[in-house]
Amino acid sequence: xxxxxxxxxxxxxxxxxxxxxxxxxxxxxxxxxxxxxxxxxxxxxxxxxxxxxxxxxxxxxxxxxxxxxxxxxxxxxxxxxxxxxxxxxxxxxxxxxxxxxxxxxxxxxxxxxxxxxxxxxxxxxxxxxxxxxxxxxxxxxxxxxxxxxxxxxxxxxxxxxxxxxxx
Amino acid sequence: xxxxxxxxxxxxxxxxxxxxxxxxxxxxxxxxxxxxxxxxxxxxxxxxxxxxxxxxxxxxxxxxxxxxxxxxxxxxxxxxxxxxxxxxxxxxxxxxxxxxxxxxxxxxxxxxxxxxxxxxxxxxxxxxxxxxxxxxxxxxxxxxxxxxxxxxxxxxxxxxxxxxxxxxxxxxxxxxxxxxxxxxxxxxxxxxxxxxxxxxxxxxxxxxxxxxxxxxxxxxxxxxxxxxxxxxxxxxxxxxxxxxxxxxxxxxxxxxxxxxxxxxxxxxxxxxxxxxxxxxxxxxxxxxxxxxxxxxxxxxxxxxxxxxxxxxxxxxxxxxxxxxxxxxxxxxxxxxxxxxxxxxxxxxxxxxxxxxxxxxxxxxxxxxxxxxxxxxxxxxxxxxxxxxxxxxxxxxxxxxxxxxxxxxxxxxxxxxxxxxxxxxxxxxxxxxxxxxxxxxxxxxxxxxxxxxxxxxxxxxxxxxxxxxxxxxxxxxxxxxxxxxxxxxxxxxxxxxxxxxxxxxxxxxxxxxxxxxxxxxxxxxxxxxxxxxxxxxxxxxxxxxxxxxxxxxxxxxxxxxxxxxxxxxxxxxxxxxxxxxxxxxxxxxxxxxxxxxxxxxxxxxxxxxxxxxxxxxxxxxxxxxxxxxxxxxxxxxxxxxxxxxxxxxxxxxxxxxxxxxxxxxxxxxxxxxxxxxxxxxxxxxxxxxxxxxxxxxxxxxxxxxxxxxxxxxxxxxxxxxxxxxxxxxxxxxxxxx
Numbered sequence: 035x036x037x038x039x040x041x042x043x044x045x046x047x048x049x050x051x052x053x054x055x056x057x058x059x060x061x062x063x064x065x066x067x068x069x070x071x072x073x074x075x076x077x078x079x080x081x082x083x084x085x086x087x088x089x090x091x092x093x094x095x096x097x098x099x100x101x102x103x104x105x106x107x108x109x110x111x112x113x114x115x116x117x118x119x120x121x122x123x124x125x126x127x128x129x130x131x132x133x134x135x136x137x138x139x140x141x142x143x144x145x146x147x148x149x150x151x152x153x154x155x156x157x158x159x160x161x162x163x164x165x166x167x168x169x170x171x172x173x174x175x176x177x178x179x180x181x182x183x184x185x186x187x188x189x190x191x192x193x194x195x196x197x198x199x200x201x
Numbered sequence: 202x203x204x205x206x207x208x209x210x211x212x213x214x215x216x217x218x219x220x221x222x223x224x225x226x227x228x229x230x231x232x233x234x235x236x237x238x239x240x241x242x243x244x245x246x247x248x249x250x251x252x253x254x255x256x257x258x259x260x261x262x263x264x265x266x267x268x269x270x271x272x273x274x275x276x277x278x279x280x281x282x283x284x285x286x287x288x289x290x291x292x293x294x295x296x297x298x299x300x301x302x303x304x305x306x307x308x309x310x311x312x313x314x315x316x317x318x319x320x321x322x323x324x325x326x327x328x329x330x331x332x333x334x335x336x337x338x339x340x341x342x343x344x345x346x347x348x349x350x351x352x353x354x355x356x357x358x359x360x361x362x363x364x365x366x367x368x369x370x371x372x373x374x375x376x377x378x379x380x381x382x383x384x385x386x387x388x389x390x391x392x393x394x395x396x397x398x399x400x401x402x403x404x405x406x407x408x409x410x411x412x413x414x415x416x417x418x419x420x421x422x423x424x425x426x427x428x429x430x431x432x433x434x435x436x437x438x439x440x441x442x443x444x445x446x447x448x449x450x451x452x453x454x455x456x457x458x459x460x461x462x463x464x465x466x467x468x469x470x471x472x473x474x475x476x477x478x479x480x481x482x483x484x485x486x487x488x489x490x491x492x493x494x495x496x497x498x499x500x501x502x503x504x505x506x507x508x509x510x511x512x513x514x515x516x517x518x519x520x521x522x523x524x525x526x527x528x529x530x531x532x533x534x535x536x537x538x539x540x541x542x543x544x545x546x547x548x549x550x551x552x553x554x555x556x557x558x559x560x561x562x563x564x565x566x567x568x569x570x571x572x573x574x575x576x577x578x579x580x581x582x583x584x585x586x587x588x589x590x591x592x593x594x595x596x597x598x599x600x601x602x603x604x605x606x607x608x609x610x611x612x613x614x615x616x617x618x619x620x621x622x623x624x625x626x627x628x629x630x631x632x633x634x635x636x637x638x639x640x641x642x643x644x645x646x647x648x649x650x651x652x653x654x655x656x657x658x659x660x661x662x663x664x665x666x667x668x669x670x671x672x673x674x675x676x677x678x679x680x681x682x683x684x685x686x687x688x689x690x691x692x693x694x695x696x697x698x699x700x701x702x703x704x705x706x707x708x709x710x711x712x713x714x715x716x717x718x719x720x721x722x723x724x725x726x727x728x729x730x731x732x733x734x735x736x737x738x739x740x741x742x743x744x745x746x747x748x749x750x751x752x753x754x755x756x757x758x759x760x761x762x763x764x765x766x767x768x769x770x771x772x773x774x775x776x777x778x779x780x781x782x783x784x785x786x787x788x789x790x791x792x793x794x795x796x797x798x799x800x801x802x803x804x805x806x807x808x809x810x811x812x813x814x815x816x817x818x819x820x821x822x823x824x825x826x827x828x829x830x831x832x833x834x835x836x837x838x839x840x841x842x843x844x845x846x847x848x849x850x851x852x853x854x855x856x857x858x859x860x861x862x863x864x865x866x867x868x869x870x871x872x873x874x875x876x877x878x879x880x881x882x883x884x885x886x887x888x889x890x891x892x893x894x895x896x897x898x899x900x901x902x903x904x905x906x907x908x909x910x911x912x913x914x915x916x917x918x919x920x921x922x923x924x925x926x927x928x929x930x931x932x933x934x935x936x937x
Contacts, residue, residue, distance in 0.1 A: 053324040067243035068236015073477040077862035108236035121234040132675030133233030134395040134444030173870040184837025186873040
């Protein structure tokens with residue numbers, strides 16, 4: 035099936051088996067392997083990308099369902115020579131170890147701060163009209179991104195740093 | 202010539218600590234955070250035409266494959282080959298493996314590989330794999346440890362001896378005025394590393410290259426060659442980035458063998474990743490244990506007799522979970538015994554997971570110590586201090602510890618945590634709906650070191666390159682090896698390039714058993730000593746007088762730029778560290794103390810970790826930033842062991858039921874508070890030339906027991922069977 039994806043600002047025309055997940059389209063067809071396959075079942079968050087401004091698990095959606103969509107992956111956030119502030123904060127706070135969940139954590143973290151700005155509530159929001167940064171808000175929203183190395187304490191500090199908050 | 206480490210380290214260039222010992226960002230960090238570090242399944246660069254292999258796992262635990270009908274799979278769109286034991290050619294089982302990596306005709310465990318389907322695309326291979334029809338003749342199996350434990354014999358000796366004793370335990374225990382005699386259990390646990398086992402394989406003539414996710418390159422070259430019946434020189438392994446291991450990737454697994462066989466069958470590069478739901482039964486796990494601990498003490502809590510027995514199970518020919526090993530060295534007492542018994546189970550293969558032995562042994566022992574503390578009315582921290590021993594208590598004062606700062610860890614950790622605010626009487630602290638409790642436990646893990654080699658290249662510009670087959674599984678190897686070379690060669694860290702994880706490089710210790718950091722930095726140290734001598738000689742210095750500082754070689758008034766001294770062709774040396782008998786003359790281990798505050802919901806008995814911290818002693822801390830990460834990560838795995846991690850055995854059909862990340866629970870962000878980690882100052886001159894010990898596993902040791910003891914302090918419910926889920930606490934509160 036012919037599908038057009040706008041990945042990191044670039045228009046990509048692909049001819050895909052309709053069974054191809056968005057994750058495999060990125061990794062196997064566009065060779066954007068920064069987005070990781072940890073479980074392929076929506077359980078770990080390593081495949082998180084930002085589609086039309088919202089974070090999703092790219093393993094749980096077919097590429098052909100995103101014809102025309104704008105997709106931001108870890109490669110589109112920044113490069114080693116020009117890191118996004120969240121990428122830089124993960125390095126500074128050692129918010130990773132093996133690095134395999136890291137792109138998903140970073141994409142999620144960037145989107146979480148946007149969710150707060152947009153006033154989108156979460157399960158732990160005490161007041162649905164006043165959504166503010168707090169440790170509880172962040173760790174609740176980040177809990178779909180598993181880090182088996184256990185860098186959570188540092189990841190929170192990286193996110194707080196970027197949000198301009200005290201960890 | 203190898204550098205033999207057989208006398209305590211004197212003053213050496215590492216002691217300057219210009220680069221070593223300082224918190225450094227990871228050298229591999231920018232690549233990892235931008236998604237550009239290539240993992241094993243992502244090698245479009247070296248295998249652009251790779252075909253896709255999908256494994257088919259056995260649907261029975263024991264028995265035989267009667268027939269495999271692959272006709273429909275072979276006829277499916279895009280399928281290039283179906284590999285089974287029947288067409289794979291002769292395969293041997295390497296000694297590292299208890300079960301074969303490819304079943305047939307016998308099946309040894311559930312989800313053991315029975316076939317590989319190779320197709321042009323992943324979608325085609327995945328769908329065709331479902332068309333492979335396997336007729337089985339199922340056998341009977343033994344799947345229940347509790348049932349098989351009675352009469353289980355002592356395990357064979359492995360990394361540790363099966364049993365040990367000193368004095369007369371039975372007599373000492375019998376006459377002790379205070380006795381603890383309890384049984385504890387820990388379940389089967391999964392590594393659940395984030396990157397699945399994955400390999401891209403390519404044959405160039407008779408030369409095989411595996412880009413694979415692996416912790417131990419030299420072992421795995423050996424095992425690949427043995428399994429395929431080819432010479433080691435025909436196998437190359439490349440593993441520069443490993444998405445977590447925790448012991449699951451110490452050995453090649455089915456992905457590596459199947460990728461090699463698939464590539465052979467198709468004449469193409471083939472890549473294989475185990476699907477997440479296959480990993481838990483196809484690969485290895487940490488075996489469940491049942492542990493009996495007996496402690497005999499006087500009225501002040503001073504131990505006279507201590508006995509620790511552990512039962513675990515494995516496939517025929519396998520090994521025991523050595524859960525009693527810390528009890529051999531941790532506390533004093535004249536009369537002692539430990540024993541590991543091994544039952545035969547037909548579950549998937551048991552093997553090493555982060556801190557094999559201590560991680561689950563301390564889950565039991567440190568509850569027993571909490572029980573003793575309560576019984577004699579002594580503070581748990583004070584009880585441990587009273588039972589500290591500065592020598593190996595099985596061997597006596599002639600074998601002292603090389604360094605043992607457990608008491609410092611206990612005191613510092615207690616003070617930082619605010620332990621004095623704990624009410625020793627359980628169930629007394631309340632914060633709204635939360636019952637609040639504090640608990641502590643000791644951390645203990647051995648400090649093994651093993652031979653390790655490296656190549657050092659210094660070019661005409663004074664740039665230093667380190668090459669070794671050492672792996673970085675998230676541990677920070679790139680950075681500490683770079684720091685070691687920078688310190689030794691007198692250059693800043695950004696003048697050093699580190700290349701790892703390739704069997705074309707000199708063989709290192711690899712990553713496992715907490716030996717990696719100590720051993721591989723010592724290997725780089727040895728190579729740097731040789732490089733310094735070669736460069737000094739080349740530039741006309743007396744090697745003994747020459748120093749390497751600020752990018753220069755210096756002796757007396759003479760000062761030559763490092764690059765000029767190395768010359769336009771540069772200098773390349775390979776050398777190796779080897780360890781003598783210091784580890785026999787001295788007991789060597791790492792120590793720490795964990796402190797935890799929990800809240801237990803008064804209605805639902807849900808447990809939340811409110812605070813967590815500890816103090817640790819592990820020799821020189823090479824990179825405090827990544828060392829701290831190792832400890833917080835291991836503490837987090839300790840939270841998992843305490844509260845949620847459990848592979849549930851289906852004892853009818855013999856497999857782990859909850860074989861994915863939705864059902865095998867591990868801690869997530871919301872489960873983990875800020876973690877406070879303090880490293881006690883320590884240099885262990887009998888450990889390595891860097892006076893360093895490993896720290897990758899210490900943090901999991903005891904962490905879960907501190908949680909268990911905190912739950913007891915909060916609720917008065919003493920749980921001895923992990924994980925400590927809310928149903929067990931609820932039942933305890935109701936019967937209290």
